[in-house]
Each structure stands twice: as C-alpha cells, then as structure tokens.
Amino acid sequence: MGLNVRISGLYAITPDERDTAELLRKVRQVLLGGAQVVQYRNKLADAQLRFEQAGALRVLTREFGVPLIVNDDAGLAKQVDADGVHLGGTDGSVAAARALLGAAKVIGVSCYNRAPLAFEAVRQGADYVAFGAFFPSGVKPDAVKATPELLQQARRELNVPIVAIGGITVQNGAELLEAGADALAVISAVFAAADIQDAARQFAELKYP
Numbered sequence: 001m002g003l004n005v006r007i008s009g010l011y012a013i014t015p016d017e018r019d020t021a022e023l024l025r026k027v028r029q030v031l032l033g034g035a036q037v038v039q040y041r042n043k044l045a046d047a048q049l050r051f052e053q054a055g056a057l058r059v060l061t062r063e064f065g066v067p068l069i070v071n072d073d074a075g076l077a078k079q080v081d082a083d084g085v086h087l088g089g090t091d092g093s094v095a096a097a098r099a100l101l102g103a104a105k106v107i108g109v110s111c112y113n114r115a116p117l118a119f120e121a122v123r124q125g126a127d128y129v130a131f132g133a134f135f136p137s138g139v140k141p142d143a144v145k146a147t148p149e150l151l152q153q154a155r156r157e158l159n160v161p162i163v164a165i166g167g168i169t170v171q172n173g174a175e176l177l178e179a180g181a182d183a184l185a186v187i188s189a190v191f192a193a194a195d196i197q198d199a200a201r202q203f204a205e206l207k208y209p
C-alpha cells in the first residue's frame, strides 16, 4: 500500500453530481471538516465527465494531503494518478488492478456481508476490505445487510484495514468502530447535510483506532 496512505477515519464517498464546480465545493467542505479519505464515485457521469471530475479531485485532495480512491475503474485511477481504486464484485479482479496500478497503490474490495470474500480478497493482495450495508441506505436500498459481528470476526482474522459502509450516521457509526471498523464510508450523512463541513467534523471527532 502507498507509503503515505492510511485507511482510517471518515472515508467520504462523493454523491452523483454532474456539476464539477459544485462537486469540488462539497468535497472541499468534507476535507475542511476532517475527512481522511475521499472516494470519487459517480454513477451518472459519462467517461469524459468522470475524467474531468477525478482529475479535479486529484488536485483538491493533494492540497489537503488526503488520499483519493477512484470507484470501479482502475484505468481512471491510473489516468489521474489517484492513490487507488475500489472494486466491487463486478469491477474486475485485484490481480488486474494490481498489474495496472503497481504495488504502491491502494486496492480496496467490497465484501458485502461475506467474510470469505474478504479472506480471498486479502489473499489476492487487497489493501483494505469493506463490509456493508450496516444500516438502510437510500443510495443502495437493495444492499444486503451486514452485522457488527462480522466486523468483530474480520478484526480478529484479518490484518488489513476494515471499512464499514451503508446508512452510516454519526449516531450509529460509533458502534461499528467499537466492533472493529477502522474507517466509516459515508455518502448521505455528510453530503446531504445542511452543513457539510460540520457533518464531516462530527464524524472526524469519533474515536477511530
């Protein structure tokens, strides 16, 4: 994993936003609030807009010294020199991403509610694993349900950072950190807040390992 990359704290994932200036305004707010990782995720944008937005976020996150992870697309991560990529079940293999990005970049893998997926991802060289959804999520209403016990098991049996995702708020996130999560991945509870910077600050003030 990249020498300066630590997957811990508030892991802010961008909302689907077509307006790049507005996206940058919002992400600056989460960075000012103390987000420790930013993931660029935009399910609505075409390839050109994704390239533009990922490149702009690369510049912004460097200003704050915060790692940028690109969702789904190792090629885009390479194009913009992001710090890594996040892969779900249909986003390609760890081996292919590693071959493209090299040893210094971060590869995160979605493991949903399945510990065996995480063991296999780590065996293949994943740098962190993500579990979810812990709570109902408006972004992914049909996500499978994960439990804090899964985090406890992963904490006992894995040696990579563990990310929790899905419907996480400042109120329910503490339980996940106590169960073993290193980072809380959040879209709505920060980006849909009336005051994004304050919402991020409240997440940043939780107790992380």
Ligand SMILES: Cc1ncc(COP(=O)(O)OP(=O)(O)O)c(N)n1
Residues within 6 Å of the ligand: 011, 013, 039, 041, 071, 072, 086, 087, 088, 089, 090, 091, 108, 110, 130, 131, 132, 163, 165, 185
């Ligand atoms: C940190 C983190 N965890 C999980 C996901 C979900 O990935 P995936 O299942 O591929 O779904 P999409 O986000 O691509 O819709 C994630 N992006 N980040």
Ligand SMILES: Cc1nc(C(=O)O)sc1CCOP(=O)(O)O
Residues within 6 Å of the ligand: 110, 112, 131, 132, 133, 134, 136, 137, 138, 139, 140, 143, 144, 165, 166, 167, 168, 185, 186, 187, 188, 189
């Ligand atoms: C993108 C994503 N993946 C999930 C999973 O369970 O793998 S839940 C989710 C949505 C996260 O958004 P919010 O913080 O608004 O619930």
Ligand SMILES: [Mg+2]
Residues within 6 Å of the ligand: 071, 072, 086, 087, 088, 089, 091
């Ligand atoms: Mg994906």
